[in-house]
Every structure is written in C-alpha cells, then in structure tokens.
Amino acid sequence: MKPVRILYIGGSDSSGGAGIQADLKAAHACGCWGLSVVTAVTAQNTGGVSGIYPVAPEFVGKQIDAVLSDIGANAVKTGMLPDTEIIRVVARKIKKYKITRLVVDPVMIAKGGKTLMPSKARTALVNELLPLALTVTPNVPEAEILAGIKIASIDDMKEAAIRIHASGVKNVLIKGGHLPAGRKADITDVLYNGRFYEFSSRRLPIKDVHGTGCTFASALAAGIARKASVIDATLQARVLIIAAIKNPARIGKGYPSANVFGEQFKTT
Helix, strand or coil: CCCCEEEEEEEEECCCCCHHHHHHHHHHHCCCEEEEEEEEEEEEECCEEEEEEECCHHHHHHHHHHHHHHCCCCEEEECCCCCHHHHHHHHHHHHHCCCCCEEECCCCECCCCCECCCHHHHHHHHHHHHHHCCEECCEHHHHHHHHCCCCCCHHHHHHHHHHHHCCCCCEEEEECCCCCCCCCCCEEEEEECCCEEEEEECCCCCCCCECHHHHHHHHHHHHHHCCCCHHHHHHHHHHHHHHHHHCCECCCCCCCECCCCHHHCCCC
16 A cells, blocks of 8 residues: 655755755654655755755656656645746646645745745745645745735734635635734634634744744645645644654754654754
C-alpha cells in the first residue's frame, strides 16, 4: 500500500527552519511521505534572508509534472511563490491534475522582514490560486493584505475571513498569533467556511520562532491528505505546532526554529 503522499511547493530555506525543509520534516512527523517542488532558492540563516533566487517558472512546472505524473499526491500545499508566472504555472498544474485537497500558505514576508511576494504576485494568488484551494492559512499581517483591512481584534479577523472567502477559497483559517494577548486564551485562530469556528490556546512564553507558519500549514495538509475534515486537521496541526514551539531548535545566533520532533530532538 502506498504511503500518504503530500506535495509541497515552495522555497528552499538553507537554514532548514522553514520552507521546503520544514514541510518535509512536518510530513515525516505526521507519518507521511513528503514530495517537493522548489520555487526559489534562498540564502538565509537564523538571522534572516539575505538573498532570493527564483526558479524559472517552466522548471517549476516540469518538477510538478515529474512528481504528479508518476507518484501522485493525496494533498498539495504551497508556500513561497515568488512571482506571478510561478503562481500561474502552479494554478495550471493544479487544474491539470485535478487537485482538490490544496492548502495555500500565502508566504509574503520572512521572519526577519524580507518581502517574499511582490504586490502583482499577491493579485495573481487571489485571482488564480485561491479559487482552487480547499484552505488558505494566512497569519494576521498576511490576512490584512489579502482582505485589505487592518486587523486588531477577533471581530476584525472574522471580517477579513469573510472577505478572503469571497475569492472562492472554501476555508479561510486566520492564525491569531500576531494579535496582542487578550481574552481568556491568549491566541485564537479563526476558521471560516460559511460558519465561524474558533481555536484558542494559551500564548507560550517563547517569541519569534522561525518556521511556525510553514510547519502548521504542512501539518494541516497532512491531516487533509488523510481525509480528515478541515476542522479535525486544524486541531491536529495545532497540537503539533504547540509542541514544536515548546521545544524549539536553537541552531544559530538568531531566531530559534520550530522543532516537530519535540524532546526527542536534542539541541546543544
């Protein structure tokens, strides 16, 4: 019997903390087989991104064809898509291979502040890729860009989710970690699919962990690949990301990285 297969389409992180490297670690931690298509090579470490080298759009398409024509995928998750043409190629391939379990993580800004998606590409993402997606997983700053509003509260997150949902994506999951601490639980994620669902947890006393967005969306894709509902997959992904933040890998001089292997992965 074939293992559960997830195709991750995104940028390579030379520090191993985010991007394709984080995707593959999350797939392994969830008991799945990770496949990869690289859209950009980055020069980065725990301090930030110092350079980005996009892969030619036609070669991104060739990678997708090579994987899906032979191995197939139970789900696809996209991460860093650095330009309009790459987004269009990905959208065409999603249609060609009739992918229905698509998770879009709209990676726009790196942890250190580097812009990873120009404004024209954001427009293409909304118009061409989101209508094909089962779920999109923006954090608050990304949701502000996609919805065109400022977000300072849970109610604002809900309004943004409604606006993003109008693009055609079936489920909008806005992660609330960037909001100021408040209410009984410090962090609340909001899921909207015509109805609202809230997922809350205490804020952990660890700041600026690298790769949390990639890891969370990758784990969500793993749950969806196993045919879990988006609600159940969200709950499963939250368990994994909380554990990954509680036991970060401190591998360099800058930001610690999300560690999906928990206490089993020892750092020095």
